[in-house]
Amino acid sequence: MFGLKHKDIFQIMHDRRSIRSFLDKPISKEVLDKILEAGFRAPFAAQLCSVVYTRDKEKAKSLSIGVYSTAPVFLVFFVDFVRLEKIMKARGYENTQDDMMSLWLGIQDVSLVVENVTLAAEAMGLGSVLLGATPMRARKISELFGVPDRVFPVVGMCIGYPDESDETEIRPRFPLKYNAFEDQYSNHSSEDIQECMKAMDEGYLAQGYYIKKRIKVPLLEGEEDGIGFDRYSWSEHISRKFRRRGESNPLFGILKKQGFVFDE
Ligand SMILES: Cc1cc2nc3c(=O)[nH]c(=O)nc-3n(C[C@H](O)[C@H](O)[C@H](O)COP(=O)(O)O)c2cc1C
Structure with missing residues (x-):
């Protein structure tokens, strides 16, 4: 059916x-x-x-x-x-x-x-x-x-x-042990973080994700991009995305214009 x-x-x-x-x-x-x-x-x-x-x-x-x-x-x-x-x-x-x-x-x-x-x-x-x-x-x-x-x-x-002719691979994830904890949150050690990065970066590099798309988050003015597509992968991409801070949070302004009210 x-x-x-x-x-x-x-x-x-x-x-x-x-x-x-x-x-x-x-x-x-x-x-x-x-x-x-x-x-x-x-x-x-x-x-x-x-x-x-x-x-x-x-x-x-x-x-x-x-x-x-x-x-x-x-x-x-x-x-x-x-x-x-x-x-x-x-x-x-x-x-x-x-x-x-x-x-x-x-x-x-x-x-x-x-x-x-x-x-x-x-x-x-x-x-x-x-x-x-x-x-x-x-x-x-x-x-x-x-x-x-x-x-x-x-x-x-x-x-x-x-x-289906546009083959899309299944993307990697952090290993479960770094996502799910019993009883106590695990404050990730630097080795854990390396493992998380490795799982994602090696996975995306093996799939040629960024090189195929030829996408990189641009650096700020004056910064030199020493990371070629052979090394540019998920952890670099997401870090570049999240470190960009605009002048203000535009969402608040957009929400207020759409009739939402927030207590200060
Ligand atoms: C809230 C949210 C927003 C997203 N926005 C976009 C987007 O604007 N364009 C896009 O191509 N993919 C977008 N995605 C898809 C993610 O890139 C994708 O889920 C992620 O890379 C993991 O890949 P997978 O869904 O194939 O496992 C978005 C996913 C989520 C959950």
């Missing part, structure tokens, strides 16, 4: 990788609804997640958030306070909780739905990739999809049938 792969749930989780190239094959409403129904079966704090999707590639591309051009469907997952506040109003209440607290719960709700959708899509023979720049384009997304204030985009997703 629906091209189901009949894979074991563990196999689905372990085989999953982000897909960035898709076949020119539409996703039927039936399949999409089945995936989304499964998505919204995720555990929830307050059902604070909504999704808007489009099959209009031009619309999706106009958001400038790196939507992959072959994706037949693009989805945006939102934290939705409006629906909850309408329910509260119907019961004669007003939402006076600090929006930071509510957002925290909302992002948890959205994350769980997103992961369920990712896995349900895999189970149906589809692939997906998330787009992290989505919140930065909140205003444009609101205009494009008629989204009111207090409904905020958390993440975007391209979804479709994978173009």
Whole structure:
């Protein structure tokens, strides 16, 4: 049914990788609804997640958030306070909780739905990739999809049938012993950190990930880049990404413009 792969749930989780190239094959409403129904079966704090999707590639591309051009469907997952506040109003209440607290719960709700959708899509023979720049384009997304204030985009997703000719490897992860601890958090030693870096860096180098994409996070002005693509790998990439500090946190400003209020 629906091209189901009949894979074991563990196999689905372990085989999953982000897909960035898709076949020119539409996703039927039936399949999409089945995936989304499964998505919204995720555990929830307050059902604070909504999704808007489009099959209009031009619309999706106009958001400038790196939507992959072959994706037949693009989805945006939102934290939705409006629906909850309408329910509260119907019961004669007003939402006076600090929006930071509510957002925290909302992002948890959205994350769980997103992961369920990712896995349900895999189970149906589809692939997906998330787009992290989505919140930065909140205003444009609101205009494009008629989204009111207090409904905020958390993440975007391209979804479709994978173009298997574009082979994508399964990316490495930190070894489990550096992620999961029984009873006591382990403050990683420098040897542990070396092991974490080794697992990721050797894995990405073996796959030729950055050299194939020819992407590097640029250094700051005046800094010399002594790391060639033969050595440029995940730990360098993520460190360069995270050390960049803008003038301020743009998200706060964007959230405030979208009707959110934070206690100081
Ligand atoms: C919140 C989030 C945002 C992401 N944003 C992007 C993105 O903008 N573009 C992209 O190509 N991949 C994006 N990804 C996919 C990650 O690059 C990918 O999950 C990671 O490299 C691990 O690879 P895998 O999913 O194939 O295991 C994002 C993933 C997450 C969880």
